[in-house]
Structures are given as structure tokens and as C-alpha cells.
Amino acid sequence: MTTIPVTLVVNGRAYSLEIEPHETLLHVLRERLGLTGTKANCEEGECGACTVLFDGRPVNSCLLLAVRAQAGPVQTIEGLTAEGRHAALQEAFAQEGAIQCGYCSPGFLLASAALLDRNPRPTQGEIVFALSGNICRCTGYSKILMAVRHAANEGSQE
Amino acid sequence: MTPFEFHEPSSIEAASELLGRHGRSAAALAGGTALLIDMRHAELRPSHVVSLWRIPGLSGIRANGGLRIGALTTVTELGDALDHPAWRGLREAARALGSWQVQNMATVGGNLCKASPGADLVPPLLCLDATLSLQSAGGQREVPLDGFLTGPDQTSLAPGELLVRIHVPPPPPRTGTAFLKIMRRLAVDCSIVSVCARVTMEEDGVTCREARLGLAAVAPNPIRARRAEALLAGKGLDEDTLKAAAREARAEARPISDVRASAEYRRHLVETLTARALALAVARARQGQADE
Numbered sequence: 001m002t003t004i005p006v007t008l009v010v011n012g013r014a015y016s017l018e019i020e021p022h023e024t025l026l027h028v029l030r031e032r033l034g035l036t037g038t039k040a041n042c043e044e045g046e047c048g049a050c051t052v053l054f055d056g057r058p059v060n061s062c063l064l065l066a067v068r069a070q071a072g073p074v075q076t077i078e079g080l081t082a083e084g085r086h087a088a089l090q091e092a093f094a095q096e097g098a099i100q101c102g103y104c105s106p107g108f109l110l111a112s113a114a115l116l117d118r119n120p121r122p123t124q125g126e127i128v129f130a131l132s133g134n135i136c137r138c139t140g141y142s143k144i145l146m147a148v149r150h151a152a153n154e155g156s157q158e
Numbered sequence: 159m160t161p162f163e164f165h166e167p168s169s170i171e172a173a174s175e176l177l178g179r180h181g182r183s184a185a186a187l188a189g190g191t192a193l194l195i196d197m198r199h200a201e202l203r204p205s206h207v208v209s210l211w212r213i214p215g216l217s218g219i220r221a222n223g224g225l226r227i228g229a230l231t232t233v234t235e236l237g238d239a240l241d242h243p244a245w246r247g248l249r250e251a252a253r254a255l256g257s258w259q260v261q262n263m264a265t266v267g268g269n270l271c272k273a274s275p276g277a278d279l280v281p282p283l284l285c286l287d288a289t290l291s292l293q294s295a296g297g298q299r300e301v302p303l304d305g306f307l308t309g310p311d312q313t314s315l316a317p318g319e320l321l322v323r324i325h326v327p328p329p330p331p332r333t334g335t336a337f338l339k340i341m342r343r344l345a346v347d348c349s350i351v352s353v354c355a356r357v358t359m360e361e362d363g364v365t366c367r368e369a370r371l372g373l374a375a376v377a378p379n380p381i382r383a384r385r386a387e388a389l390l391a392g393k394g395l396d397e398d399t400l401k402a403a404a405r406e407a408r409a410e411a412r413p414i415s416d417v418r419a420s421a422e423y424r425r426h427l428v429e430t431l432t433a434r435a436l437a438l439a440v441a442r443a444r445q446g447q448a449d450e
Contacts, residue, residue, distance in 0.1 A: 004164065021161070022197075058262060063191050063195070065164075065187070065209075130258055132258065132345035133346055
């Protein structure tokens, strides 16, 4: 099968690659770019572990062909840095005990970051909707919801 | 996933030609949230995937009294665009489809053309009398959504034909809609049953001029409950009338038993949800009247 050239912009950096058309963004991130913070799990859009931001919106990278991901910038969990805009959100996850095994955390953090970018003071219902596409196998949902609420309150005091 | 050749045509004519030439070995790529899952499970093994995303003019919504919805409009864009009382049911269906992630990828056209028995956007669009613009290299035609779906994963699209736009006519005054969906969990699941109701009231605010009922996951494709609709038109919408319509909708459903629920439970849900959706739609139609 012939490869095709693509240029992906991930966390502000451009990568030029030769890929096969059937490779998903999830596969390219993990296997070609070594960005393993994005997790592979159900691979059918149910669990949210592979969530990345595509053009600022959370998507399931397991359901996005990498060739299509050229159309907009991609942000992965590696792009949420300790100095970045969402440092308070990451800190809140740690403070509230919202991280247990950690496997779902990248997806939850990116969905939460996208929510707070759009809506700095979300209601509980808006938080629940934004995170409904993410599954936590440790079932730590209460702590995760508290962490997002905490981060939203912190942000509003700035 | 089986490897395939990837095509990105920049016109409907070129996409139509590719899809027509490769027939059943080709698949059109919109949001990909259904197609990629079918391919991963090897239920579909296309040797050609034709992306529609380089074709200009297929995204976005134009409000012109009614709605002109480009086939590649995402479900998120659809939900965000609808603030009229008559569109409430459509917005509720958009917000109940999959997750936020899926809504950011999945498209209105994809939800219709996948022709799933539980397709969330179909009941509200049936209730709103939506029509579809279909286009191929050979020309264009308009068809009603009602009748477009011909079975699970089957539509009346001809080979090489594409759904390009969905038209929703301007809603009559005093119209309200409501969509209710029951899943095994509270989000991110296919429906056990979903119901959308539309009522358009006469000026007296009591008599129903016209009603629509769309039911999903109770037949090979979403259906209208026409006999129940007929029980509502021209009647005063008191509780007994709504109950009689809900019982009739139950009789019109043709559900099966599967992993999600038994046929009997689905019939029960059709009656319950129809009564609730109708009551909500009536309240919204009256609210809309108060706002007008």
C-alpha cells in the first residue's frame, strides 16, 4: 500500500511524515511520534482515553484518520505543561485525588481543559456533559468532578 | 483496519465519479465515527475511502426562517445553532448523540446516511418534515427524509450519489418539539428507544393543528407514528387525548428484543416516552406562543 506525505502540527510543532492512509491519529501519535501520553484502550470512541484536542475541540483520536488531522492543530496531554494555562487544573486533579491509576487522566484533563477554555464557570451539569465521553476504570468520578469545579473556582479568582 | 486507497476529491462531481466507479468497494468519509468502527470490526472493508472534507460548501447551517444544514455540519455545530422553541427537540437529540468528543466529529449527513435503527437525529428531522438534497455527477434531486431510509445501513442513495444538504422548512407559529431518549446508561450509548414529538397549536392555544411523532430503535429505521399523529390533529390536547395517542404509538412500534432491551420493554417505553414528549412539546408550543 502506498504511503502518503502528511504534515501534522502537534503541540505547536510541525511533523512531516510518510504514513499509510488507514493509520489513525492515535496510532501516529503513539507509534510514530512517541507521544504515549495519549492512551489506546477501547478504540471505538467509547472510553475517551485517546482524547486529544483537534482545532481546540476534544475528539477521539482512535476515530480520526491521521491524514485528516492535517486540517487543524492537535494538542495532546504532553502540550499541557506545568507552566501552561491549565497548570491550575492539573494541580487540582492532584490535590483532589482525582488521579488513581492515571490511565484515563490525559483524556479527562484535555476534555476539562477544553471545557474551561470555552466556559470558565461551568455548572455541574455542564461539567458532567463535557466529561460524559470519558470513562474512569477506578470509578473516581466524584473526585474528578470536584477537581474541575475546584479549578474553575480558582480560575475565577484570578 | 484493512488498508485502503485514500481519495480527497475537491468537487461533488469528482467524489460522485469515484464512488460510482468503485461501487461497493468504496466508502464516503464524513465524521468517521461510525465508518472507522465498522472498518475496525471488519464489518466494512472498503478498498477506497473517499473523504468529503475538501469539497467546499458542505459545512455549516444557514437559518432562513427554516434551516439549510450542510451534510458535513458536525453534531456540535447543529446543537449550538438551534435556539428556537420549534428546534428544541432537534437540539436535544444532538446533545444526546454519543459524547462531546463524538459530537465534535460526527456529522448530520453521516447520522442520516448510516441509517441506523436508532439514529438520534432522524426522529426530530422527521417531525420537522425535513427534505434532502442529493447530488451526483448526473444531477440533483430533492427527496423527503421520510422514505429515504430503506433498512439498517441502507438508503435510497443511488450509486455515486451524495447527500449534500438537509432542508428544514420554517416551523409554523405555535410549534413546540421535544426529544426523549432512554439508554442503558445516562450517556454515550445507542437508544433503547427514543421519541420525538412535534405539536403545532391553533390560535386558541388548546386545539392541535398538526402533530408529528418520530420513534427510533423500534423498527429497522426510525418511523413516524402516523395513526397516533392522526388522533391528535384537530383535537383539544387534554390528558386523555395524549394518552390515547401514546397507546396508538405503542401499537405502531415494531421493536425486536436484543442486547439492550426486550421488545416488550421497548413497547412500554414508546407509550411512556410518547406521552411525556407530547406534554413537553405542548408546553413549549404554548411558551413559544407567549414569547411571540
